Amino acid sequence: MNVLARSVGNAFRNKVRSGAVVIILAVAIGLALSMLVANQAVAGKITELKSSAGNALTINPAGARGFQGGGEPLTTADAETAAAADHVSAVIPTLAVRLGSEDSTAGTSAQGSGGFGPGGGTAGTTSLESAVVPGTLGNRQNQSGAGGSGTDAGAAGTARPAFTLPVTATGIGSAVDASGQAISITSGSMLTDFKTTSTQALIGTGLAEKNKLAVGDTFTALERKFTVAGIFDAGTAFDNNAVYLPLAAVQKLAGQTGELSTITAVVDSIDNMDSAQQSLTAALGDGADVSAGSRGLDSAVDSLASVQKISLTGFIVSLVTAGLIILLVMVMIVRERRHEIGVLKAIGAPNRTIGVQFVFESLVLVILAAVLGTGVAAAGSSGIAGALVSSGTASAAAAGPGGPDGGFGGPGGGGGFGQGTALIGDLAATLGPGTLALGLLAVLLVAVLGSLVPALLTAKIRPIEVLRGE
Structure with missing residues (x-):
């Protein structure tokens, strides 16, 4: 409990920096959750189209x-x-x-x-x-x-x-x-x-x-x-x-x-x-x-599949970004507290205890950011998913036979893609409990991985070198 209490207290030593880190992480986590919502919504729409269009x-x-x-x-x-x-x-x-x-x-x-x-x-x-x-x-x-x-x-x-x-x-x-x-x-x-x-x-x-x-x-x-x-x-x-x-x-x-x-x-x-x-x-x-039975089915499914790949890539990139932010922030914190770490080690604190303390400190920031990021995702996931689908369908229509203004599909033709766009219809993108749990689990895993490197750096700090510099 002492380690956890110190971690919570250390997370807010510099309130301005901690607030800025939480906001930046919240944006990255919100974007990651939104991309995950879009990915699962598109996957569900593909399954729905295949089922409704028949075989x-x-x-x-x-x-x-x-x-x-x-x-x-x-x-x-x-x-x-x-x-x-x-x-x-x-x-x-x-x-x-x-x-x-x-x-x-x-x-x-x-x-x-x-x-x-x-x-x-x-x-x-x-x-x-x-x-x-x-x-x-x-x-x-x-x-x-x-x-x-x-x-x-x-x-x-x-x-x-x-x-x-x-x-x-x-x-x-x-x-x-x-x-x-x-x-x-x-x-x-x-x-x-x-x-x-x-x-x-x-x-x-x-x-x-x-x-x-x-x-x-x-x-x-x-x-x-x-x-x-x-x-x-x-x-x-x-x-x-x-x-x-x-x-x-x-x-x-x-x-x-x-x-x-x-x-x-x-x-x-x-x-x-x-x-x-x-x-x-x-x-x-x-x-x-x-x-x-439906000329636009293949176009619709292909377009949604490309959107699904884009959303998955966006999810991964957002997670990696959050991990890098945690890594850089914790590396900076470890460097600032070299003297404190040296003193703790000099009085007998093991490397594992000190490392866990920094991991908990990063998790405190990530949990706060995740709460804000969840709100961001809940508010923006539907718009982001819709924008991805609109962009993907427009690109597919422009690339199809007949160009952006012609083709067999009418306006926005592309060889029948006008029908494919009509098949897609509205995309139901909501942040459900399952999606939220999966996204937060991935975020916490990345947070732990991002804070392990700074935690391991504490093992290289030798108390005698720190104290000699006093």
């Missing part, structure tokens, strides 16, 4: 996404090829068609059954009424697929076709969205019968409300009566204006046996997305386009 790749017929033409439909053989590709754990084959109202004038065309491009027709009709108003684009597309001469709707002798319904045929026990994420079933159950004779169906909440349907009710589609097995919620009004039917049944009824519109390939790990994409591209050849 699915989308396979489309070549040219289909841009309606360039010349492409051929995917087939069940393509799905089998995709399932055998490296890092692919599962495939979800789907066939997308559109159905017109039974009383509409929309033309039926198996060739244009996709209905997603100009001139696309419908695969058949349904008794369901769309829950979404067509709007300008919907009416324009429906008229293109109606096989008419292109006269405006409402003209004499021309009936406007009803808005077509999107139907997705799936061959698995769960409905999934474009990124491979399972759609939430609000009532009923998933599809269980996938035979060509199946009559099961899943419908969106919007479509169910519009047509006053509940689980167990029936409707007609493709000239077959289907029973509502479940009702799903996909999150938006447009996505909830859709129907999921068994794949084999739709292929037969639409006259597209063996054909697929899209294949979703589930990758065994988010880290293997690039390898899986290359493997699928090589296996499927030029007849298919393989794309990730």
Whole structure:
């Protein structure tokens, strides 16, 4: 206790110097804690992005996404090829068609059954009424697929076709969205019968409300009566204006046996997305386009990874700076107290006791600085983390294809990095108990290491030399 008491008293012999040292150390410790907070917040955001974006790749017929033409439909053989590709754990084959109202004038065309491009027709009709108003684009597309001469709707002798319904045929026990994420079933159950004779169906909440349907009710589609097995919620009004039917049944009824519109390939790990994409591209050849669910994900993760490295470097540099400050201050103190150290050693004080006294003295200053530094970090960590992310994303956007003003990502493009920036969103950077404990432990360790050298210097002080100089 005497050693500790002397250490506390010695720490404030020179109050001005001690105050200045505490303030400088507080800034260094606050910056170190802020960098640690930013590092952990970015690491959490990377994990969140990888989890939310999913680990699915989308396979489309070549040219289909841009309606360039010349492409051929995917087939069940393509799905089998995709399932055998490296890092692919599962495939979800789907066939997308559109159905017109039974009383509409929309033309039926198996060739244009996709209905997603100009001139696309419908695969058949349904008794369901769309829950979404067509709007300008919907009416324009429906008229293109109606096989008419292109006269405006409402003209004499021309009936406007009803808005077509999107139907997705799936061959698995769960409905999934474009990124491979399972759609939430609000009532009923998933599809269980996938035979060509199946009559099961899943419908969106919007479509169910519009047509006053509940689980167990029936409707007609493709000239077959289907029973509502479940009702799903996909999150938006447009996505909830859709129907999921068994794949084999739709292929037969639409006259597209063996054909697929899209294949979703589930990758065994988010880290293997690039390898899986290359493997699928090589296996499927030029007849298919393989794309990730989110073009901006890689850019966002790469940018955050660079910010994570910067914050870790800043944390280490701040700790080293704090250690050097302690080292220099304690070396100066030891030199000032050479006479006192010599007297203590002359009366029998061991080197270990004297060294521990100086270590405790430095720890007193560090603990005070840590208290102030914690306040600095609590107040500034969020701003520092945000500034690091903003700087990192801006640099990545400027370095990407298309430069800072162009590219495929829109403003700040960089080859889709505009999407990556949107994916990052807000960064939650708070000084939690775990982060505080880890940071302070590192600070105290550096403080001990920084004060050991001055403490060891006391062992070299010979009492006889000090006393001879008196």
